[in-house]
Amino acid sequence: MKTHTDYLWFNTEKRQEFIRITDKVAQVVEESGVEEGMVLVSAMHITAAVYVNDAENGLIEDIQDWVEKLAPTYGVYGREGKEYRHHQTGEDNGDAHLKRLLLGHQVILPITKGKLDLGPWEQVYYAEFDGKRRKRVVVKVMGMQSIDDEMEDLDMYQNKDNLQKKLQESLDSGLSDLII
Amino acid sequence: MKTHTDYLWFNTEKRQEFIRITDKVAQVVEESGVEEGMVLVSAMHITAAVYVNDAENGLIEDIQDWVEKLAPTYGVYGREGKEYRHHQTGEDNGDAHLKRLLLGHQVILPITKGKLDLGPWEQVYYAEFDGKRRKRVVVKVMGMQSIDDEMEDLDMYQNKDNLQKKLQESLDSGLSDLII
Amino acid sequence: MKTHTDYLWFNTEKRQEFIRITDKVAQVVEESGVEEGMVLVSAMHITAAVYVNDAENGLIEDIQDWVEKLAPTYGVYGREGKEYRHHQTGEDNGDAHLKRLLLGHQVILPITKGKLDLGPWEQVYYAEFDGKRRKRVVVKVMGMQSIDDEMEDLDMYQNKDNLQKKLQESLDSGLSDLII
Known part of the structure; x- marks a missing residue:
């Protein structure tokens, strides 16, 4: 999502x-x-x-x-x-x-x-x-994103560092663009 | 979802x-x-x-x-x-x-x-x-679907072949019915 | 979600x-x-x-x-x-x-x-x-909830008993408040 x-x-x-x-x-x-x-x-x-x-x-x-x-x-x-x-x-x-x-x-x-x-x-x-x-x-x-993008996001949950990085990028972009 | x-x-x-x-x-x-x-x-x-x-x-x-x-x-x-x-x-x-x-x-x-x-x-x-x-x-x-259906979908992510099959069925049905 | x-x-x-x-x-x-x-x-x-x-x-x-x-x-x-x-x-x-x-x-x-x-x-x-x-x-x-809350929910999927308990609490609360 x-x-x-x-x-x-x-x-x-x-x-x-x-x-x-x-x-x-x-x-x-x-x-x-x-x-x-x-x-x-x-x-x-x-x-x-x-x-x-x-x-x-x-x-x-x-x-x-x-x-x-x-x-x-x-x-x-x-x-x-x-x-x-x-x-x-x-x-x-x-x-x-x-x-x-x-x-x-x-x-x-x-x-x-x-x-x-x-x-x-x-x-x-x-x-x-x-x-x-x-x-x-x-x-x-x-x-919902494409199946591939959703799977990539799910994989990310397995790796807290990646998630943190992506979240930071999202915040830094100035738009409230949250990927979960 | x-x-x-x-x-x-x-x-x-x-x-x-x-x-x-x-x-x-x-x-x-x-x-x-x-x-x-x-x-x-x-x-x-x-x-x-x-x-x-x-x-x-x-x-x-x-x-x-x-x-x-x-x-x-x-x-x-x-x-x-x-x-x-x-x-x-x-x-x-x-x-x-x-x-x-x-x-x-x-x-x-x-x-x-x-x-x-x-x-x-x-x-x-x-x-x-x-x-x-x-x-x-x-x-x-x-x-959101029922808890059981959501869990079934999550299980599916563990098995890329199943996911691919379900996606294909969805596309074949003529309706844009996407399950993630 | x-x-x-x-x-x-x-x-x-x-x-x-x-x-x-x-x-x-x-x-x-x-x-x-x-x-x-x-x-x-x-x-x-x-x-x-x-x-x-x-x-x-x-x-x-x-x-x-x-x-x-x-x-x-x-x-x-x-x-x-x-x-x-x-x-x-x-x-x-x-x-x-x-x-x-x-x-x-x-x-x-x-x-x-x-x-x-x-x-x-x-x-x-x-x-x-x-x-x-x-x-x-x-x-x-x-x-979507916060990243932490979403991760907590995802962890819960690994433990069916926890999920069942949370669902029951949600139903008991009288509000249709479903967390997946």
């Missing part, structure tokens, strides 16, 4: 931006060496979403119109109603919190035979609703 | 259809032999949803009315607004993409003592919004 | 109540001994939600206004439309089912170096929409 953790950083130019991240997630999965398992992709800031849908520009604009209609910028009922209570704190991003709730902030992707097991049109998107600053998405892989 | 992957196929008669799939998911879990873990149930086509709620026909119709109100067929603002941009590609299913986003496209169910660990009224549904064609749901189980 | 399962119970005084549960989830994770993995937090009753967002009281009221606007108490179109079909069964909580669908009923939190791996403002909330009765949230942890 193996887990592997990495973080994707974003700092968008515009306040709202939708970014396709399928390839970046696939790269983390490849680096993990996990053959069978799952990967969690989760926005760590509460005004951004992660969702799976089509890489079609018209649809992406439709989605942006849709979340604006259902979670308007000024307040729950738009300009005809009162402003978000959250703005009394000095924030101006009440809508961004609701948009994240509407689209969801995380997905789990299955990993089968070492690859993301996605349907033909499934693409992973990071949806930023309050950008222009550094924000993170955690990508956490969990599952 | 074990993972087990299967796919449920759907080809609905109507464009929109809601189908209870709890029993099918439970069957995949039983086949997996996993005693403690999780199962991911995820729609692989981007105009279908998977959700957990009540198996009450009135409520199901309420849900269908609700998603139609919030994600109307013609466009974000219904017939009073412009048509979905996505329809400029020749597609007519912009609403189905949004309905999937509203209900969510996946759930994770806990497996405890070999069974789906669901509340008394929790039922898993496949919600098709653009049917009449073959579409898939991936069901991926991950977790 | 280890899994650990626990349940949080709620019995709210008011019909609708939002409760921050981050610390309770963190406590279950600590009890599990899992160092690297994931924890599923899932509402087992179909009129409650679990979501991750800000612990700011104004925003919480904004969220409550928002779900009431999008999933009104009386019916899909509010008092101007017909009542929920679900109410013909004698229930009065059609809106609570939809509110759960809107906010989502579960989250997966990553566990890194033994702690919940959350962003600076991420807080886990239980959102009750039909309370005043006992309801549950399942918290299921899955992942």
